[in-house]
Amino acid sequence: MKYGIVSIVGKPNVGKSTLLNNIFEREVVISSNKPQTTRNMIEISYDSIEDCVINFIDTPGLHNPKNKLDLFLNSQVKASLKKSDLVLFLFDLSRDFDSEDEECLKVLKDFNCNNVVLVLNKRDLKSEEEIKNAKQSISKMFDFTNVLEINSKSKEDVSVLLNTIKEHIKEYEGEKKDLELLKKEVSDKFFVSELIREIIINSFRQEIPYGVAILIDEMKYEQDKNLLTIVYSIIVEKESQKPIIIGKGGSMIKKINISLRERLSDIYDCKIFTNSYVKVKKDWRNNETQIKELGYKK
Structure with missing residues (x-):
């Protein structure tokens, strides 16, 4: 049996909540095309893969703070990194790589995150050549554990992502009854x-x-x-x-x-x-x- 805490990290409005809802095939967190929709570090368990429990954490988008609430939102991202076994760095291929993406990678480096999967989303909107270029340029900036190209609306791609996550989290060494206590739900x-x-x-x-x-x-x-x-x-x-x-x-x-x-x-x-x-x-x-x-x- 495998168990791991997995944070989904990226700049604001990059599609973290939408990806999580597509994984669960229902709305478990709110999503919108407006930045800063997510305000809390939301942890919820997924156990639909055989012999595996994944506690996903949906995080607010990292951004330049303008008030004390913004400082709180950024602190939520950093708190999630401290407890995570694996991080998914989500990048939207339909948008340019910018200073907010760079800041996310800087935070990952500052926290010595050494188990990070680069997830290139919306591959259906780009050519193979464009995806290859994006993969190469972003991979030069961070030592990623793995790189995936997905369309988060595709069940097949989501399945590949879930199996990749399973590969990169550890075996659970405790009692099965104790694992039940580690599962999280949104009230x-x-x-x-x-x-x-x-x-x-x-x-x-x-x-x-x-x-x-x-x-x-x-x-x-x-x-x-x-x-x-x-x-x-x-x-x-x-x-x-x-x-x-x-x-x-x-x-x-x-x-x-x-x-x-x-x-x-x-x-x-x-x-x-x-x-x-x-x-x-x-x-x-x-x-x-x-x-x-x-x-x-x-």
């Missing part, structure tokens, strides 16, 4: 809060999504009514953002709740009731106490 409360944030990210433009956090005030299931009740607060950092989230006549908050109920009804086989509030915590992204209160803890 329902955390998943719902992230789902709400994804809906907001995809519903608003410019700075609004980046100044938003979600607090689940109540989440309970009443078996006799087959009813899941979710009460939550949308936290914004400026008074001017509150009416934008609410919308004219409550139109936007209504749209958010309808989308949430529709998404949850695909997951939970029950009736869904949601109630939401919009609250202002001024400049919370620069307030360490509020950052922790909102669930962003090291």
